[in-house]
Amino acid sequence: RKVGILISGRGSNMSALIEAAKQPDYPAEIALVLSNRPEAAGLRHATDAGIATGVISHRDFADKRSFEEAMDERLREAGIDLICLAGFMRLLSPWFVDAWRDRTLNIHPSLLPSFKGLDTHARALAAGVRVHGCTVHIVRAEMDDGPIVAQAAVPVSSQDTAESLAARVLGAEHRLYPHALALIASGRAIVEGERVRVDAEAV
Numbered sequence: 001r002k003v004g005i006l007i008s009g010r011g012s013n014m015s016a017l018i019e020a021a022k023q024p025d026y027p028a029e030i031a032l033v034l035s036n037r038p039e040a041a042g043l044r045h046a047t048d049a050g051i052a053t054g055v056i057s058h059r060d061f062a063d064k065r066s067f068e069e070a071m072d073e074r075l076r077e078a079g080i081d082l083i084c085l086a087g088f089m090r091l092l093s094p095w096f097v098d099a100w101r102d103r104t105l106n107i108h109p110s111l112l113p114s115f116k117g118l119d120t121h122a123r124a125l126a127a128g129v130r131v132h133g134c135t136v137h138i139v140r141a142e143m144d145d146g147p148i149v150a151q152a153a154v155p156v157s158s159q160d161t162a163e164s165l166a167a168r169v170l171g172a173e174h175r176l177y178p179h180a181l182a183l184i185a186s187g188r189a190i191v192e193g194e195r196v197r198v199d200a201e202a203v
């Protein structure tokens, strides 16, 4: 299974996926990294890892449709089967989501459906939750919505700041995303409507 990763920035989750996919028995190959921002730090890491990269800047297009068509075309040219969003900061249009339906994953830094959107760690602290975490889900047109593939829980301490909590969650993200992608790429996890079924043996 060929995977294309979309990023906008740092790309630490992208790096975790690239690292995991180096294992000979990993069921997916990272074939392409696309960024909508030319200055994204992740592009350099991908190039250093020998992965093909491309910049498709939304600023170069008259509208969202043509920007997304350019991404769609590049992904198809590269023979991509699955897309992983990894810190990709543009909301994808329904037509794009439909074109890649059940074949697009996203990682979000909260235990969905809690804390959709931005600033999840500060909001989790403000809400006083004792457990926080991260989620890999199948992308639907609504932001941070869609069938859940895998989640990891992280304890919240009374001493936590948004930064310390973010760092703990990020560590969990880097373990969770490679695991979730492997589940989907190997067929051990299957999207059934709005839920994901995971083989009992694989849990």
Ligand code: GRF
Pocket (backbone or CB within 6 Å): 007, 009, 010, 011, 012, 013, 014, 086, 087, 088, 107, 108, 109, 170, 173
């Ligand atoms: C991660 O926290 C991810 O969950 C969120 O954006 C952040 C991206 O970080 N969607 P990175 O670019 O993968 O380092």
